[in-house]
Amino acid sequence: MGSNIDASLEETLSYIAGQLKTLTSIASPTGYTRAATDYLMETLRDMGFGPERSNKGNVLVELGGEGEPLVLASHVDTLGAMVRSIKDNGRLRPTTLGGHQWSTADGENCTVYTRDGNVYTGVVLNTEPSAHVADEPVKAIEKNMEILLDENVDSKDDVLELGIQTGDIIAMDPRTTVTESGYIKSRFLDDKLSASILLGLARAVADGEVSLSRKVSLLFTVYEEVGHGGAFVPADTREMISVDMGCVGDDLGCTERMVSICAKDSGGPYNYDLVTTLSNIARELELDYAIDVYPHYGSDVEATLSAGYDIRHGLIGPGVYASHNYERSHIDGVRNTYELVRAYVQR
Structure with missing residues (x-):
């Protein structure tokens, strides 16, 4: 038994x-x-x-x-995010859904879901993420974060043509894995x-x-x-x-x-x-x-x-x-x- x-x-x-x-x-x-x-x-x-x-x-x-x-x-x-606005340079300004900590998502891959069913990938970064450019580190808080779409967009109009708008959902990559030793890692x-x-x-x-x-x-x-x-x-x-x-x-x-x-x-x-x-x-x-x-x-x-x-x-x-x-x-x-x-x- x-x-x-x-x-x-x-x-x-x-x-x-x-x-x-x-x-x-x-x-x-x-x-x-x-x-x-x-x-x-x-x-x-x-x-x-x-x-x-x-x-x-x-x-x-x-x-x-x-x-x-x-x-x-x-x-x-x-947890997740939503498009708050579209910047003139074609990047997305996010707003938090739930108790999201932006410092943990800086550099994370993400996906944007539009209301008409389109899906786009991107990456979450602060406004100056390059160590070779920044005079000092940019604090990873909401007002300094943006979504860079994996699309050839350089302006707000370019993004609007993709069908992306304020209120669209942004989901972080969960990166789920279970190790041989039994550890479970994921968002x-x-x-x-x-x-x-x-x-x-x-x-x-x-x-x-x-x-x-x-x-x-x-x-x-x-x-x-x-x-x-x-x-x-x-x-x-x-x-x-x-x-x-x-x-x-x-x-x-x-x-x-x-x-x-x-x-x-x-x-x-x-x-x-x-x-x-x-x-x-x-x-x-x-x-x-x-x-x-x-x-x-x-x-x-x-x-x-x-x-x-x-x-x-x-x-x-x-x-x-x-x-x-x-x-x-x-x-x-x-x-x-x-x-x-x-x-x-x-x-």
Whole structure:
């Protein structure tokens, strides 16, 4: 029995890694998520479920079970940018979507998506990136950043003729890779890594590998990066856990190989009893975990509370280093997170 469980878990982890590569390959800066949710809808239908997409764009799917309704939430919107204006020299001035850090994107390849369906590549650079020209380094902040299109354009009119206009979406290259040692490196592990974990759970339920002890639904949100992704959930929800990234950094116990259980973030404390239960399960299963406080963090489930829902709330996720940067996690962190979630929905 044990070897069969281990084989099933390894297969699920491989599936999660594959889903991550697919999801990160789909550009979905916050506000531009239709392609990502189309993929979720199709994938969940293929498993035999009946997902629904809200007017807002969130995808909700009931996995089954009865009683004490639980929602597990992750988000598929990411950081990104939008065309703010077109400069006279044919370069694009960007504006941030979400908590984007321009210092991490200076020199990054990107893609511009126009409203009429055209797609153009480019590169993000500051206004004087050449060490052989600049008298002093230019600070990589929004007002000093621009997008150089990989097109022969030298004027605003040249760019307009391509069909590019204010409000078009700019997506950064995710550069997703999984090393032989198990490290997962990519932009947008926040939160496509945990979205992939929830797809892995859905697949395990569909295949009969996981039996639900209560009603469980998955919610994939599309406006988390701007603060209102989880503002609407089913009315019968009793409990909600945001499965997002776990923070790794100074004064935190979590590493990339752990599952993080958040006790408090910028929105205040998470439900004390739920945090206790999750940590007790992690300890019983001998999972690598840490209980941490995130000083600069907000989650989908806090948007749910702000919307007036009377729920117990929690936040967990695989440890992710360098958040809102080129991020890094590890397959062990994925394993610990998945095993905690799997155990919780079965207890």
